[in-house]
Amino acid sequence: MPPIVGVIGGGQLARMMIPRAIELGIELRVLAESEGMSAKLAATAVGNYTDADTVLAFARDVDVITFDHEHVPQGVLAQLVEAGVSVHPGPAPLAVAQDKILMRQELTRLGLPVPEWASVSTPAELDEFLAANGGRVIVKTPRGGYDGKGVRVVSAASDVADWFEAGNPLLVEELVSFTRELAQLAARSPSGEVALWPLVESIQQDGVCAEVIAPAPSLTGSLADAAATIARTVVDELGVTGVLAVELFETSDGRLLINELAMRPHNSGHWTMDGAVTSQFEQHLRAVLDLPLGATDARSPWTVMINVLGGPASGTIADRYPAAFANQPTAKFHEYGKAPRPGRKVGHVNVSGDDLDDVVYRARAAAAILKD
Amino acid sequence: MPPIVGVIGGGQLARMMIPRAIELGIELRVLAESEGMSAKLAATAVGNYTDADTVLAFARDVDVITFDHEHVPQGVLAQLVEAGVSVHPGPAPLAVAQDKILMRQELTRLGLPVPEWASVSTPAELDEFLAANGGRVIVKTPRGGYDGKGVRVVSAASDVADWFEAGNPLLVEELVSFTRELAQLAARSPSGEVALWPLVESIQQDGVCAEVIAPAPSLTGSLADAAATIARTVVDELGVTGVLAVELFETSDGRLLINELAMRPHNSGHWTMDGAVTSQFEQHLRAVLDLPLGATDARSPWTVMINVLGGPASGTIADRYPAAFANQPTAKFHEYGKAPRPGRKVGHVNVSGDDLDDVVYRARAAAAILKD
Incomplete structure (x- = not known):
């Protein structure tokens, strides 16, 4: 029998686990909030994730439960654990991701740099x-x-x-005076194996991730080491399992401060789908199943990820494929199966290559056509 | 509405189209021969592909029909075309793939080199x-x-x-005296756009593809040109749409002879899933939907594909993941959801890198553990 991973939440993060699950022969089951969600192809149940009975019924027969988001109530998580279900990440680390005050308290307790x-x-x-x-x-x-x-x-x-x-x-x-935002993606398995991807720069627009450059340009070894130490401390000390993203500020005086933690695959890691040997979605599946982690090396000198926010003014992203594919034959397109709505993340584009300016140009051009 | 591609046949080739369809937001529907086949996640129908009514019912509402294999009878194909269904590859080129005598006649007529x-x-x-x-x-x-x-x-x-x-x-x-076997993978869209991947070497065992090295080692420009010309002539002159593989003999006197044609994604192109900017499965979907084709460049100097034939003596491939993943963290594993049986293709492994000996070693090691 193949391993069975249950994912609570049917958004694009669950959707992007499906291809990797198919490739590895893992059975993925999704508990979606409603019909027709992004991850509908793997949705074996539709229901309310705040309802313990719904979640317990869904979790029956799976090898592990994991998440598309961090919002499952602690009461429901406790009942899962009590029922003997393997839950990754577990309730304790998830509590830290669920409450920003607790997060600041814990990071402070660990002596990690925060605003x-x-x-x-x-x-x-x-x-x-x-x-x-x-x-x-x-x-x-x-x-x-x-x-x-x-x-x-x-x-x-x-x-x-x-x-x-x-x-x-x-x-x-x-209000931190920062020169740019960085993100350190990490994965940790229940056995304690940790893997870190290269540190990336993330460019936000109106509070939403718009663009990621991997690796972060003009990166010094000490900055990369500092980010790696922060992420490793967080996953080890909090006992995080699966993928975690640490969003960081680089301050004008050269320090790193932790902005946010995301205890799941994260937008800042979408570049890994085409730009790293092991994508964050494959790694998340490996990690929650306590399988050895894959190599996290970049596959090209540069990979740029651009979010498609809102989608085209009329029609669908697919309507724009003829123009976008013709214009940018090296771009990798990722569509989320969501209706376009202003500001909504409906897809992203990855482009890899040797020359950063060229890679940025191609990625932006491809994404612009999809939004046109 | 996303484009809808109907695939006749539920084997591993249909299965490997699913991840790319998800990423592009294409709806994939599979007519599987039976329950529980490789492509079961996308199987919207189970039935006999030699029965015209079954196939016509399946083809209703799809934008295009394509194939996991070349065995759909010409009578059924004719009825599809008569019903106004877009079929790629079409009945005429498929007839050439279905009958090896017709294939030899056509290749001879086109002046192409055959035994x-x-x-x-x-x-x-x-x-x-x-x-x-x-x-x-x-x-x-x-x-x-x-x-x-x-x-x-x-x-x-x-x-x-x-x-x-x-x-x-x-x-x-x-009986051709050949030094090695090569394969030239190509894609052509109904509009006539053609894309060719690098020429690869394929190593057969007992008549089954066991290993592919991309690109073919010690490749001269004239050999690559000759293979490209052959593939381009075949797809253009026969009006092939979708992916086609030309299996070639390189003779001891330096000529190329066409061994076989496969008018679909092909084992010799599985390396593209991790080794090329656009995989053969994504390209096939693009081509049959008459979308512009993606770049076919290799992503690494070398990619090696090893088939997992037969699978482990006991248990499943997934049972071998802890050992295989730990041993070869850079290997990409592709499992087909098929029960192990001697000689049966149940999965493959891709490894990419800069040094061919090292890449071959890693790929063989990973595959060997899965078969152990």
Whole structure:
């Protein structure tokens, strides 16, 4: 019998595991939130992932449960573990990914570099942090945010009055003066094997990852070492299993600060699908099944990933294929099976090659035609 | 709506189209011969491909019909075309792939280099060919052979008495004195765009492809040009659409002779899945949908493909993953979801790199563990 991996969540991350599962002969089963989602080809169940009975029924007969997202409630995870289901990443590391205040606490406890931060429960506490941090700060809701949602740049407590009304503490962070954003992708298996991909640069637009350059240009060995140490510490100390992405700020004075953790395959790792010996999706499957990890070397000097955000103004991405394929025969297209909507991630393009300027040009040209 | 490609046949070639269809957002529907076949994940129908009603029902609503094999009867193909279904490759080129005597006639008509051959209907005719060709020749049944089946080395007409009894003409060919076998993979779209991958060397064992080295070592420009011209002539003159493989003999006096044609993705092109910018499976989908073809450049100086024939003596390939993955972290594993059986193709391994000896070693080591 082939190994069976159950994935909770039917988005594009689950979808992009399917090709690798087919190639390795792994049976992938997806619990999708609704019909017709990105990962529908592997959806063996449709249901609510916050409902323990639904999740327990789905998890029956699988060898391991893993995730398309970090939002499965701890109560449901606890019931899975109690039922003897192998869950990767496990409830404890997932708790850290689920709550940004807990994440800051844990990273601080581990002595890892993070921006100045505080947990604030009242406008007065926020005012105090504002006063101590230059009058402009970042406020984040601890739970449920993604792609810039649940994040605001704030210069007065009244800017988040609505969030305070909910009665939960908020995370407040200094506005970091950074020169660029980097991301360190890692994978760890339950046996403790760790693999790190090359450090990449990620370019955000409106809080959404727009472009990734692998490896990060102008990379010094010490910067790469620092990022690798941070990621290795996080996965080892928190006991993360599967793929983890550490989003980092490179500050103007040359330090690295941890921005966010994603405890799953991540947009900053989509370049690996065509640019690395082992993609993050294959590695995630290997890791959660506790199989030896694959080589993470880059396959070309440069790979650039461009997100297709929103999709074309009319019609579908597939309508643009004749023009895009003809224009960029080296581009690798990844479509997510999602209806276009402004700002929505509906696909991405990877281009690899020897010359960075040329690779960037080709990737942008291909993506631009899809969005046209 | 995404484009819909219908594939007749549920074997590993159909299976290996699924990942690329997912990535491109193409809907793939497979008509499988039976339940539980390699391509079961995309099987929307199970039925007999020699039954016109079954095939016509399957073909309803698809944008194009293509194939996992070349065995769909011409009568069924004709009804598809009459019903307005787009069929690639079309009935006319497929007829050439279906009948080895017609294939030799057509290649001869096109002035392409083939071994000495004849169509023989009686032992006397075979004796005559034997006498004129050194007393040892190859006899092939014109239809239904694959992987060495339907092929015999013959030194007397009595060696194929059983085949003569069937009453159909047989193809007889000279026993070519070749130094090695090569394969030229090509793709052509209905619009006439042609793409050629690098010429590869293929190493056969017992009539089955065992190993492919891409590109073929010690390749001269004139040999590569000759192979490219042959493949281009075949696809253009026969109007082939989709992927075609030309299996070639390199003779001891430096000529190329056409051994076989395969009018579909082919074992000699499995290296492209990890070794070329565009794999043969993606290219086949592009071609049959008349989309612009992708770049066919090699991604590494060398890629070696090793077939996993028969699989392990006990258990499954997946049981061997811990050992194989740990031993060869750079190897790419492709499993076909088929029960192991002696000599059966149950998977393959690709390894890419800069040093051929090292790449061959790693690929053989990985495949050996899977077969262990």
